[in-house]
Amino acid sequence: MLKILKVTRRFGKKIAVDGVDIEIGDGQMVGIIGRSGAGKSTLLRMINRLIDPTEGAISYADREVSALRGAALRAWQRDCAMIFQQFNLVPRLDVVSNVLHGVLNRRSTLSTVFSLYPTEDIHTAIDILDRLGIADHAAKRVEALSGGQQQRVAIARALMQDPKVILADEPIASLDPMNAQIVMDTLRRIHDEDGRMIVCNLHTLDTARRYCDRVVGMRDGAIVFDGVPDELTTSVARQIYGAGESFSEASTSTSIEVLEPIREPVREPAYAV
């Protein structure tokens, strides 16, 4: 059980996350939606402790992770994997080496600096790659892979950590619809097969509705919606995004099937001769 208690984060005078209070049970797949700057990323980065909360506490399994320091903090980060929008892999290293980074916390600094990983780690890494369907690329440099493949390498690194929680910060925002679907299918499959908790920031409603058991809406740093996907009606979505009548879900969708013909685009005044 992940508990976030009245967590606030300020950057100077700006409040990025404002008194967020939420509990997420083990094995849930939760989607967090909201427009850019709503505080979704800041919230995930605080859970992984890439940044610290200004106020409030975050605890997992009755242990306050927001108070951890040093080795204990790094051990928490091992248990709480993070997947980034821009993949955040090391481009010049090969795929397996990047996946092996998932065990850095368990192995000694000296042996990892010289890339001396145990053979069973290498086997595990290749098995994970095989599970995600990219074992063919094992020996290639990451920079030679497409975005969708790179994101799957990042997911493989996360799985290598054998984490209790997987956080995904806009995992499909830099991908085309086809690759976005592969990556979301992969995350859902990991959730269904391994029963790991997954918290996923998304900026498209249909993805959240389709893949998540529970959807949380954020606006201006606060939670404004928390419920099952079916409760996420168009009027609720308008409220989350602070949009007017013109808001249409289809216009932001990245899914291949749902697209209905979008009405004639309104021209910008400067170009409407």
Added chain:
Amino acid sequence: MTDIALRGVDGLKVDYLALVRRRRMYSGLLLVLFVALLAGGFGLADSRNAGGFWGGLTQIFDFPVELMREAIDKGAALPANLWRYLPAMIETINIAAVSTLLGAVLAVFLSLLSTRGLARWPRLMPLFRRVMDTMRAIPEIVIALVLIFVLGGGPVPAMIAIAFHTAGALGKLFSEVNENADLKPIEGLSSVGASWFQRIWLGVLPQVMPNYLSYALLRFEINVRASAILGFVGAGGIGAELRVAISWGTGRYDAAAAIFLLLFLTIVAIDQLSSHVRNRLVGGH
């Protein structure tokens, strides 16, 4: 997927482990080679040494200790000495500053003409690179000695010698900075019909300026030291004073200490200035 279909994931594991073993073997061999070369080279160098490394090791600090002792004994004269050598220090800084400026301007053009993707005449790139190599290869002290012979002693030969070397050294560093510049803005400017000079001036320089500046300021530091050394061979400035002060047995180590202190303070000042200016430029508000 064909590879997997044929050999399965176990085949991949075997292949990858073979790759890992090969890499480890190469790293191990390199390490052994490196240690062997280092040990062998040391033995050779030590056998050719007139005095011998181990015998001389204990005496390394004799000279600095003597210098420091004398400087401390005459500590009261330090402010007067600092004041006395300040004009010579300023002359040295002037030589360094002018030569850095001239060298850097030349280096900008040379680097832009020899960077892949940016060069005005791509076929002439090797020519400009060899020009820079030549400029770096000739020691500045050689150029200075020749020029002092032709033009007579003074700061001008030193300035030309250092600027020549600086152009080659900075040109190389600048062209590496250029290679890392993002080509997208340049493509954007090409798309609006900009000329080569416009593309470079408006698309490349804003990206590379902070790095140019920090390399140029690092070079300024190096050039202060270089112009001090050229003072030893008759180029004026603090080097000429240092040569007189540091000679053994003249009893002027207090002056030498004051000169070292001036040099140290100059380097610190340039370093502070460098990080300050660079932060302003990168912050860009």
